[in-house]
Structure formats: structure tokens, C-alpha cells
Amino acid sequence: MQSQTSMFDIQPKASHPKRVVRTVYKDERELLNDVLWLYNGGHGVDVDPCYSVGRFWKGLPQPKYKFDVAPQLPEVKQADCTNLPLENESVKSIMFDPPFVTYPSDTSIITNRFSAFENLEQLKDMYIESLSEFYRVLENKGLLIFKCQDLVHNHRQFLTHVFVINRAEIEGFFCHECIILSRDNVLLSPHIQKQQHARKTHSYYLVFSKGLPTQRAADDGDSAAFTSLI
Numbered sequence: 358m359q360s361q362t363s364m365f366d367i368q369p370k371a372s373h374p375k376r377v378v379r380t381v382y383k384d385e386r387e388l389l390n391d392v393l394w395l396y397n398g399g400h401g402v403d404v405d406p407c408y409s410v411g412r413f414w415k416g417l418p419q420p421k422y423k424f425d426v427a428p429q430l431p432e433v434k435q436a437d438c439t440n441l442p443l444e445n446e447s448v449k450s451i452m453f454d455p456p457f458v459t460y461p462s463d464t465s466i467i468t469n470r471f472s473a474f475e476n477l478e479q480l481k482d483m484y485i486e487s488l489s490e491f492y493r494v495l496e497n498k499g500l501l502i503f504k505c506q507d508l509v510h511n512h513r514q515f516l517t518h519v520f521v522i523n524r525a526e527i528e529g530f531f532c533h534e535c536i537i538l539s540r541d542n543v544l545l546s547p548h549i550q551k552q553q554h555a556r557k558t559h560s561y562y563l564v565f566s567k568g569l570p571t572q573r574a575a576d577d578g579d580s581a582a583f584t585s586l587i
């Protein structure tokens with residue numbers, strides 16, 4: 358357990374004397390804060406490979422390395438998440454929030470803002486290559502938080518979170534958590550005449566470590582953390 362604090366550390370919340378990390382959240386910042394507290398010793402992440410404008414880091418420690426294929430801010434370095442300018446096993450933690458929709462459309466608010474894939478195969482390839490790249494740059498037992506959302510493609514459900522968990526395990530990651538962020542406000546396409554599938558109002562934060570689970574709980578004697586591992 359790291360004892361020194363730095364500018365990347367999360368400050369303890371006075372309002373949370375007895376903190377309980379949950380599987381379902383409505384507030385993204387609280388979710389990230391809790392995941393970093395439980396799985397990253399309260400430290401911020403080293404790398405955000407798809408930084409965009411860093412919306413969800415507001416009020417949280419900024420990542421040390423900020424990359425994006427199309428940077429929108431001067432402090433973000435241009436890089437592809439499948440080929441990061443980082444040495445092998447050089448970072449401890451990654452928070453990955455890639456594009457999650459297919460069928461780019463000029464009329465879609467989501468695709469204009471975050472970019473999208475032209476088809477499902479493109480999404481799968483990018484996710485697989487990214488997982489492989491993260492395995493390369495992460496230290497052994499390093500942390501990967503993968504944000505994703507299921508989708509309907511060609512009128513069929515694609516359970517992205519199942520795909521990511523399965524692929525990550527093939528790459529050599531261990532899945533610790535599948536945490537859900539739910540929301541009440543939903544963007545509805547004006548082009549949909551008749552609803553075919555339930556509108557998705559949740560996304561996933563999948564928490565992995567490179568290799569086997571850490572001995573964190575045993576090391577620091579934290580029985581709550583130990584319970585969460587079993």
C-alpha cells in the first residue's frame with residue numbers, strides 16, 4: 358500500500374467515514390472515485406488513452422498521460438490507443454473510454470461528439486488491439502478500467518461488456534468488477550418511428566488487473582477489500 362500522497366491522489370471524503378463501494382451508481386464521478394479508492398490505493402490513473410476533453414476527470418486527479426487520436430486540448434498528445442508512445446510495462450493504471458457506437462451519422466449528437474465506428478467489426482478490432490496494447494504497457498498486476506456500453510447493431514443486440522470481458526481474459530487480464538452507471542436522462546433519436554429494443558440507460562465500468570488478482574487485501578489487512586475479491 359502506497360503511503361505518500363501526490364497531486365494525483367484522491368482526497369478522502371469527510372462525508373464517507375464508512376465507505377461502501379457498490380455495483381450500481383448514478384454519479385460517474387462518485388463511481389470513478391470509489392473504484393480508484395478500492396483498486397488504486399486512492400491514486401489517480403497514469404493513462405487516459407481516449408482523453409477527449411477529459412469530462413469525467415473534473416473534480417478528480419488528472420491522468421499523468423493524456424492521449425487522443427484527435428486531440429481537442431493542447432495538453433493532450435496525439436496517439437492511437439492501439440499504439441501508445443509508452444515503454445513496455447511502464448505504467449500502473451489505465452482508464453479507457455473508447456467510442457462505443459456504430460453507424461456514424463451527422464445528425465447524431467453522440468457520434469458528433471465522441472466519434473463512432475463504421476461497423477461492428479471495426480469496434481471489435483479496435484477493442485481487441487487496445488487490450489493487447491494495454492497489456493504491453495501495464496506493469497504486472499496493473500489496473501485497467503474499461504468503460505463500455507452494449508449496443509444494437511443491424512437490429513441485433515451486441516453485449517459489448519461480455520465481449521470485452523471475454524477478450525480481456527484471453528489477453529491475460531483478470532476481471533474484478535462489472536460496475537454499472539445508470540442514468541435517467543436519455544437521448545432519443547427523432548428518426549426512430551417504432552421502438553424495437555429497450556433503450557439502454559446504463560454503461561459498464563469493467564475493472565481488470567493484468568495477471569492474477571493482487572494481494573492488496575492481505576497486504577493491508579483491509580477486510581472490506583478482501584471481501585470484495587471473493
Ligand SMILES: C[S@@+](CC[C@H](N)C(=O)[O-])C[C@H]1O[C@@H](n2cnc3c(N)ncnc32)[C@H](O)[C@@H]1O
Pocket residue numbers: 406407408409410411412413414424425426427436437438439454455456457471472483
Ligand atoms: C467517448 S470519447 C472519450 C470521452 C472522455 N472520456 C471524456 O470524459 O471527455 C472517445 C474519444 O476517443 C477518441 N478516439 C477514437 N478512436 C481513438 C483511437 N484509436 N485512439 C485514441 N483515441 C481515440 C475520440 O477522438 C474521442 O475523443
